[in-house]
Amino acid sequence: MSSIFEVSPRCKELQKKLIDFVENDCLPAEEVYESQVGTGDQRWKTVPPIMEELKAKAKSLGLWNLFLHKSYPEGPGLTNLEYATLCEITGRCPRVAPEALNCSAPDTGNMEVFAKYGTAEQKQKWLVPLMNGEIRSAFAMTEIAVSSSDATNIETSIQRVGDHYIINGHKWWISGAGDPRCKVYLVMGKSDPNNESKYRQQSIVIVPADTPGVQVVRPMHVFGYDDAPEGHCEVKFVNVKVPVANIIHGEGRGFEVIQGRLGPGRIHHCMRAIGMAERTLDVMIARVTDPSRRTFGRILARHGTVAADVAKIRIDINAARLMVLAAADKIDKIDAKGALRDIAMAKVMVPNMLQRTIDLAIQAFGAAGVSQDFPLARFYAGARTLRIADGPDEVHIQQLARYELMRGDDIREKHKAVLARRDQIYAKGSKL
Template sequence: MAPHPIEQYTSSSSWAMVEDKFSPYAKETLAKLVDFVHNELEPARKVWEAQLPADPVQRWKTVIPITEELKLKAKQRGLWNLFLSKKHYPEFGVPLTNLEYAVMAEILGRCGQFGSESVNCSAPDTGNMEVLAKYGTPEQQKKWLIPLLNGEIRSAFSMTEKGVASSDATNIQTSIRRDGDSIVINGHKWWISGAGDPRCKLHIVMGKSDPDNKNKYLQQSVVLVPPETPGVKIVRPMHVFGYDDAPEGHCEVIYDNVRVPLSNLVLGWGRGFEIIQGRLGPGRIHHCMRSIGAAQYALDLMIQRVTDPSRKTFGKFLYQHGTIISDIAKSRAEIEASRLLVLSAAHQIDKFQAKGALKEIGIAKFVVPQMAATVIDRAIQSYGAEGISQDTPLAKLAAGMRTLRFADGPDEVHIQQIGRRELERAKRLHELTAEIKKKEAALLNARGLAKL
C-alpha cells in the first residue's frame, strides 16, 4: 500500500491512528493540502519575506502579493475555510470535523501565519468568523462575515487592556454604553491581534456595559466596530522580542468616544462573556494544532542540520557529539504526546462542542506551546549562532511560541482551572477509598486475619 502523502510531514503512527476517522472528502482534502504546502507554500516562504518591506511605516501598509496569489490557488483547489466545521456551522461551514482539521492545521503550522492566511484559516479571523456565524444577525453576517469568509477583508479581536489584569476578563474596564440609537465605546486596549493589517475592516470589541450588575459575568457586551469610525486610534504596533508581526500585528488601540449603531451589538446586552468564552475555546485549540506543526518543522530542520556533511566538527557529524541524539528522541516523543492531546481535544469538540471539551482544551493550551518552545530551542542550539539569526525561521518561531503562552489566557490561568477541576474529584475519591477500606476490613475479618 502506497504511503499517504501526509507521512512526509508527520509520523506514520500518528496518521494511522486517525486515518479511519477521516471521510473520503477529508482524505482527499488532506492530500491536496499536503501537495499545496509542499509545492506552493514552502517554496514561497522566502518570497513572502522579501516582499514584506523593511521600512517600519510601509510594513503596515502592504498587502503581500504572494499571499494574494496563494489565496487564489487555494480557492481553486477547494482549500478554503477548513477550520469552519459544517457540523457546528451548517450554513457556512465545510464538511470537515475538528479532528480532521487538526491534522490539516498541523501541516499548515509549518508555514506560520502566511500559510494559514493563504487558506483563510488564520487568527484572529477564524475566531471572529465563528462569533459572527454563531451569534451574528443576518445583517451583521452579510456586512462582515461573508467578506471574511471570502478572504476579502481582515479583522481584529479587541479584548486585552493596558493597565488591567486582563487574564481575568471580568476586570476589563472599556466602557460600552447606549446613547439613543447608538453605542458609545471608550477604552484603551493593547495586544489587539489583526489591528495593524491594512485590510482590517472590523474590530470585535469587548467591554463593560453594566458594571453594577451583581453577576460579574453579565457585565460585559460585545460590539462590532469598523476601524475607520471616528475615535478609533491605532497607537502603535507591539513588538515581540523585536518582531512586529507586520502586516497583521498586535496593536495598542484607543477607542475615544467611538459611536456605532445599536445594530452593531452582538447577541444582546450582557452576553459578552458568553460570546468570548465560545470564541476562545476553538481558537485555543487551533493555536495548539499549528504549534505541533511548528515543532515538527523545527525538528525536521534540526535533523537536516545535524546530518549535514558540510557541518562536521572535529571530524564528526553533529549528531555524533554530546546529547544531540537524545534531544532528537525527546523531541519526537514530546511531539507525539502533545499531538495526542490536541487530537483528543479536537475529538471532544466534535462530540460535545467546545464547552464540553474545556478540560482537554485547557491541558493542551498550557502543554503544547511549552513543548514546541523546547523543541524549537533544541533546534536553535544545533544551528549555533545561525539559529538565532534572520537566516533561519527558528528565532521567529521561538518568539511566536513564547508569546503563545500568553495568547488566549496565560498558562497560569489554564493550569489553575485544570487543577481546580481535578480537586473537584477529591470528595468522590475519599468516598471510594472509604468503601474499599470497609470491604478490605470485612475480608480480613472473614478469614481471621489481622489487619496489616
C-alpha cells in the first residue's frame, strides 16, 4: 500500500484482517466455490454453500459492507480512499472475496443508489435486505439494439399511466440477473423522450424481479465464461407495471443518479483490478523462479525478456495504484463530479495495465497460462471486459481530452504574455 495517502488506524487494522481473510479463507475456497456452482441448469439455481460460510466469517470479523462512504449513516465510516485500499486486497480473489464481504458489483452501486436517493420506504424494503446479504440485485441499463456507451441512446420506455409506470424494453449484459437471489432491478429508461434536454429524458425505476413481464432470456458468455450463478443476462421488460412510488429521485433524474452511482464504483473496479495485477505478478514470479522449470539450461527468470517483463509490470502496477488512490482522494475532498478527470484517467489506465500484465504472465506460463489450472485465463476475460464495462476506453478518453482542450484559450493567452514579455526584454537591450 502507498504511504503518501494516509488512512485511519481503523482502516489499517481492517487491512490486516482482510489480508488474512483473503489469503487464508477466500483463496483456498476458489476451487471449492467453482465445484459447488453445479452443472447445466443447476448453475443458475445453486448458491455455493461455501459462500455463505465465508459471509458468516466476514461478518464475525467486522469485514461487512465496507464500501459505503462515511457520509451515509448506514455505512462503516470509511472514506473512498480507505475503501480503495481494501478493494485492492479483495481484488486478489475477485470471484469470491468481494461477495463474501457483501461488497460485490452490482449490489454495491445499487445499495449506494438506495442510500443516496431512496425514500425511507424504499430503503426499508430494499436497502436493508441488500445490506444484510439476504438478497441480490441488478442494474438494467445497457440495451441490445443501441450503442449504450452513449446512454442518451437508451430506448426502454417508462410510460406513466395513472398511478403506475408501464415499462417496455430489451436489455442485455445485466449483471446479477441470473442469480436466484436477485430480487430487484433498477431499470433505466426514457420517461420523457421529448424533453429538450437529452439528459433529462431518462428516469430510473425499481422493478421487483418477480413482477409479471420481466423475462430473463439467457445468460451471456464472456470468452466462454458464464459467471454463474450471477451471470450477465439478456432481459426483456414487457408491459411491466410498477407503482409510481418506485421512481428513484424523481422523473428525469436518471443521469444524475447514474453519475452518482458510477463514479465511486469505477474506483472500486480499478482497485480490485490492481489486486488482480498483484496476484498475477505473484503467480508469474513463482512460475519463472521455479528451479524445476528451465529452458535452454536456465530458469525462466534468468532470461532477459522475462526479467524485463517483471520489472515493467512492477512499474505499471505502482503507477496505476497511485493514480487510483489520487482519484479516490479527490472524490473524498471534492466529490465524484469534481474528480471526473481523475476517474477517467484511472478507468483507462488500470484495465489496460491489467490486460498487459496478464498477457505477459500468460506468455511466461506458456500453454498452462490459458488453461483452467491457473487464474490467468479468467482474469484476462475480466480485464478485457473492464475496458468496455462502465464506459469504454474511448468514452473516457474523449471526456478527458475535452477537459484538457478546454484549457486552450488560457494557455494561448499565457503564451502571448510570454512572447510580449520577450519582446519587451529585447527592446530594452536584454535588460530585465
